[in-house]
Amino acid sequence: MLYSVGFPLDGNTPAAGTIKVVLLPVDFSDAVGTGQEISDAQVQIDIFNEWVRSQSRSTLTVDWAFPTEWLRASRPSLEYGLDPDSVYAAMRGSDARPYAATVEAFGTEVVALADSLVDFTDVQFVFVLLPKTIVHIDPHVGWFELNIPSDEGTIVKLWGGGAFFYRPDSYGFPEKELWSVWLHEIGHTWGLAGHAPVAILGREHEPQSTDSDLHLMGNQDALHKVFSVWDQWLLGWLPENEVYCLPASQLDRTDVELVALERSGEGGYRTAMIPLTQSSILVVESHRSEGYGERAAPLGNAVAVYVVDTTLDYDRTGEASGIALDRFAVYLAPSLTVSERFERGRSSRAPRDPFLILGESVTYEGVAVSVVQSGANDVVRITRISPPTTTVGPTTTVGPTTTVGPTTTVGPTGGPQNDVVAACGWFGSQQEAQEWFEASPGFGHGVDTNDDEVACGVGDFGGLVDCGGTSAELVLGHLCPNARTE
Numbered sequence: 001m002l003y004s005v006g007f008p009l010d011g012n013t014p015a016a017g018t019i020k021v022v023l024l025p026v027d028f029s030d031a032v033g034t035g036q037e038i039s040d041a042q043v044q045i046d047i048f049n050e051w052v053r054s055q056s057r058s059t060l061t062v063d064w065a066f067p068t069e070w071l072r073a074s075r076p077s078l079e080y081g082l083d084p085d086s087v088y089a090a091m092r093g094s095d096a097r098p099y100a101a102t103v104e105a106f107g108t109e110v111v112a113l114a115d116s117l118v119d120f121t122d123v124q125f126v127f128v129l130l131p132k133t134i135v136h137i138d139p140h141v142g143w144f145e146l147n148i149p150s151d152e153g154t155i156v157k158l159w160g161g162g163a164f165f166y167r168p169d170s171y172g173f174p175e176k177e178l179w180s181v182w183l184h185e186i187g188h189t190w191g192l193a194g195h196a197p198v199a200i201l202g203r204e205h206e207p208q209s210t211d212s213d214l215h216l217m218g219n220q221d222a223l224h225k226v227f228s229v230w231d232q233w234l235l236g237w238l239p240e241n242e243v244y245c246l247p248a249s250q251l252d253r254t255d256v257e258l259v260a261l262e263r264s265g266e267g268g269y270r271t272a273m274i275p276l277t278q279s280s281i282l283v284v285e286s287h288r289s290e291g292y293g294e295r296a297a298p299l300g301n302a303v304a305v306y307v308v309d310t311t312l313d314y315d316r317t318g319e320a321s322g323i324a325l326d327r328f329a330v331y332l333a334p335s336l337t338v339s340e341r342f343e344r345g346r347s348s349r350a351p352r353d354p355f356l357i358l359g360e361s362v363t364y365e366g367v368a369v370s371v372v373q374s375g376a377n378d379v380v381r382i383t384r385i386s387p388p389t390t391t392v393g394p395t396t397t398v399g400p401t402t403t404v405g406p407t408t409t410v411g412p413t414g415g416p417q418n419d420v421v422a423a424c425g426w427f428g429s430q431q432e433a434q435e436w437f438e439a440s441p442g443f444g445h446g447v448d449t450n451d452d453e454v455a456c457g458v459g460d461f462g463g464l465v466d467c468g469g470t471s472a473e474l475v476l477g478h479l480c481p482n483a484r485t486e
């Protein structure tokens, strides 16, 4: 599917006005739904609607049709070809048509089951609710270019979360939340390229560089369940008076106070944007572990800076091997010495941490962004420190010329390495983490967050988990087969 990162968006679901979506509860003889799950789903719809009201500043309203009884599928769930082996094979292959046909067959049946109950007129998106006992539909069932008939017209977009979404997330929260994956998936159809920014500039090839915990299009289970301020801007949800925008050519020194994205209903600037060239822009946003970021507590209070390049297309082909290829946006992380990084500690629960805390700065294309105050709100100082780069010729690619971020780009491999601060996502096994921990005194708090002397063990962020019951033995969270984003 094509995505666009600048105006106009390619999405075919309106992000303004009132749209109609449907949630269809579908169960099976081998996976029976309960009444409690129906009431739980209504709660998820309510959270979804409140999020849309808040993040879109009431630009968008979503009307749900939700038959509150399980519709029984004609066959056992195993027979729909939506088990992990079939789905992963179909998704990784170069030809997606067999998978799309499988989704279309399933979707055609469930829409027919609901047709007498639901008026599908002008329905933009059909979500499917599967029971928590589902095993054989995993990770999901979904496609956005379908041709599903109903009495009232054709359904194009359908998505339902399978077994993956009922397993614990990699932070140990017992269950993922459906409302936020629904937003992620419909977000793709609002035209958001998604899955960017995720990587940190210069560290794109590190493990887990395909994940971001700072926004919902970076990861549907993000610690900070907001849209990035760039995505909000693209959708037309961000009022002009919440954007501090200053071209780099006019920049001298400016202080801007930013309201955290997670805090709803407050006036003030949500972002500073500094256009660098016709196709690239620096974006600054503030985060707090409150409201939609409460799961990030006690960390997660800081500033994120990223550069958006609207000429970059969106390449997810490296995701299967955990590599972030071309993205329209990339984080800039502060360049810190080892002792500075150790002293400052972690600023996020995420293994990948692009945050700037008080006193830290990043520099890109002659523009420095630093955090000069941090209280209820952050204050960032934006300074031009060198003249703008001159672009020569219409075909010159403008890329980063300033090195930011740590010079070490490879995670520890188990040997003694006293020059890096590691997190559990960097190791191939718990034993490697333990060896590194014991050989690297003074640098281990990132891998032993519960201080029990076991590195990347049970209870450590990113440490040993059972992959939600899918793994025969405990493994590091990022090595679970289901540690992936949709």
Ligand SMILES: [Ca+2]
Pocket: 114, 115, 116, 117, 118, 119, 120, 150, 151, 152
């Ligand atoms: Ca109907």
Ligand SMILES: [Ca+2]
Pocket: 447, 448, 449, 450, 451, 452, 453, 454, 455, 456, 457, 458, 459, 460
């Ligand atoms: Ca530990």
Ligand SMILES: [Zn+2]
Pocket: 184, 188, 194, 195, 485, 486
């Ligand atoms: Zn996605």
